[in-house]
Amino acid sequence: MQKAMEHLDVAPHVRAILAEPRNELIVNFPVRMDNGEYKLFTGYRIQHNNMLGPYKGGLRFHPEVTLEEVKALASVMTVKCALVQVPFGGAKGGISMSPGDYSRDELERISRRFVHDLGNNIGPEYDIPAPDVGTNSQIMVWMMDTYLNTHSRKDKNAHKGVVTGKTLSSGGSRGRSKATGQGAVYCIQEWASEHNVRLEGCRYIVQGFGNVGSKTAILLEKLGAKLVGVQDHTGSIAFADGISASGLAEYVAEHRGVAGFAGAQPIDNDAFWDLDCEICIPAALEAQINSAVARRLRCKLVVEGANGPTTLGGEAVLQERGVEVIPDLMANAGGVVVSYFEWLQNKRTESWPLEKVDARLGQMMRQAYKEMRTFAIERGVDNRTAALAVAIQRINQVYLERGIFP
Numbered sequence: 001m002q003k004a005m006e007h008l009d010v011a012p013h014v015r016a017i018l019a020e021p022r023n024e025l026i027v028n029f030p031v032r033m034d035n036g037e038y039k040l041f042t043g044y045r046i047q048h049n050n051m052l053g054p055y056k057g058g059l060r061f062h063p064e065v066t067l068e069e070v071k072a073l074a075s076v077m078t079v080k081c082a083l084v085q086v087p088f089g090g091a092k093g094g095i096s097m098s099p100g101d102y103s104r105d106e107l108e109r110i111s112r113r114f115v116h117d118l119g120n121n122i123g124p125e126y127d128i129p130a131p132d133v134g135t136n137s138q139i140m141v142w143m144m145d146t147y148l149n150t151h152s153r154k155d156k157n158a159h160k161g162v163v164t165g166k167t168l169s170s171g172g173s174r175g176r177s178k179a180t181g182q183g184a185v186y187c188i189q190e191w192a193s194e195h196n197v198r199l200e201g202c203r204y205i206v207q208g209f210g211n212v213g214s215k216t217a218i219l220l221e222k223l224g225a226k227l228v229g230v231q232d233h234t235g236s237i238a239f240a241d242g243i244s245a246s247g248l249a250e251y252v253a254e255h256r257g258v259a260g261f262a263g264a265q266p267i268d269n270d271a272f273w274d275l276d277c278e279i280c281i282p283a284a285l286e287a288q289i290n291s292a293v294a295r296r297l298r299c300k301l302v303v304e305g306a307n308g309p310t311t312l313g314g315e316a317v318l319q320e321r322g323v324e325v326i327p328d329l330m331a332n333a334g335g336v337v338v339s340y341f342e343w344l345q346n347k348r349t350e351s352w353p354l355e356k357v358d359a360r361l362g363q364m365m366r367q368a369y370k371e372m373r374t375f376a377i378e379r380g381v382d383n384r385t386a387a388l389a390v391a392i393q394r395i396n397q398v399y400l401e402r403g404i405f406p
């Protein structure tokens, strides 16, 4: 962000405000396990900035969740929303836990108790959680239901928009589950048309085959591109003739990992990064592409499906080697854009057809992509610097217009 601000005239107080989150919430809460014993969990919710609208961002259930990680991810949400022009600010939250270690009943009690203890610190006009790593639409529905039961005694259907990423039957939006992948694919299509690359036959590798990784892979496959390698926590697989993305998604749903998939060969985790391809899509966790990995990559383009997958060192090497990066705040913004549509539909008691969701998503992603590339070309900077600059410029403008309450 500091690098981007060098290209802008940002007021000193706005720099200071953006450097820290506004609110940091930590809740410690006990949950009854299936064996009758109680276990204490620590939940975080970081509200980074709400100048452009209610705080917005996902909730992560993963063993590596820390306060520092959530703070960083919350700030990415602030700039992401500003870049794609959804009227939201930035937030993120999570619990340090491994969801796979708990039964469905335990997960429900953990999710409900977390929301109960967040109390009035979330709300449809104040702070709106969504899915992230280790959480899903069922967890979002439990969270919404808990909020409605504790906040609106008479009308159980008002305020459904307190959480997005819900199941369709409980107030979700068509297209939300594939939205992040769909947004990434719209970006890839823009890149391909700028560089005259045919996506048919284009080879790509994906790290992380959860919501973002699998949906991106399936949509690219539909465009004729070829998935040649996948990695998740269970291992890495490759197949030069192309792995079936939809077949692999079905296998992962059943086996909870890519290891053992019959339609590809197992390879070393290290060798995954050496695979010949045009596009590399990190869609798991932060800091996966460090300088050593960046030296090995044999792609033309890195599309950051995940938040923060490239370290500063990794990015420097990619730039040196002429590998273009579509940064997280641009590449994975499709999720929050369709979350915004879901929130709007909940407010208006509407249900949009998928065609409308996709068309509006495409329009917003392409507009933001164009603004990022125009800034990058005109100022001679990389895409991340450009995307951040476009976003910060917008936030700065609003601070200057509205001023600071004394």
Ligand SMILES: NC(=O)C1=CN([C@@H]2O[C@H](COP(=O)(O)OP(=O)(O)OC[C@H]3O[C@@H](n4cnc5c(N)ncnc54)[C@H](OP(=O)(O)O)[C@@H]3O)[C@@H](O)[C@H]2O)C=CC1
Binding pocket: 131, 132, 133, 134, 135, 180, 207, 208, 209, 210, 211, 212, 213, 231, 232, 233, 234, 256, 257, 283, 284, 285, 286, 305, 306, 307, 308, 332, 333, 335, 336
């Ligand atoms: N869901 C959304 O709408 C959005 C998500 N994102 C970002 O996308 C990324 C992925 O999120 P999402 O798809 O929702 O999460 P999921 O939990 O659905 O999937 C995460 C995937 O990453 C794998 N993974 C986890 N750790 C590692 C590792 N160390 N090495 C390789 N693979 C690993 C997981 O495997 P396993 O399950 O076996 O652990 C799983 O396949 C995150 O950075 C998230 O913040 C960004 C925007 C929106």
Ligand SMILES: O=C(O)CCC(=O)C(=O)O
Binding pocket: 056, 057, 058, 059, 080, 128, 129, 130, 131, 132, 164, 165, 307, 332, 333, 335, 336, 337, 339
């Ligand atoms: O859909 C949302 O509100 C937020 C998704 C998210 O957490 C992200 O974009 O990183």
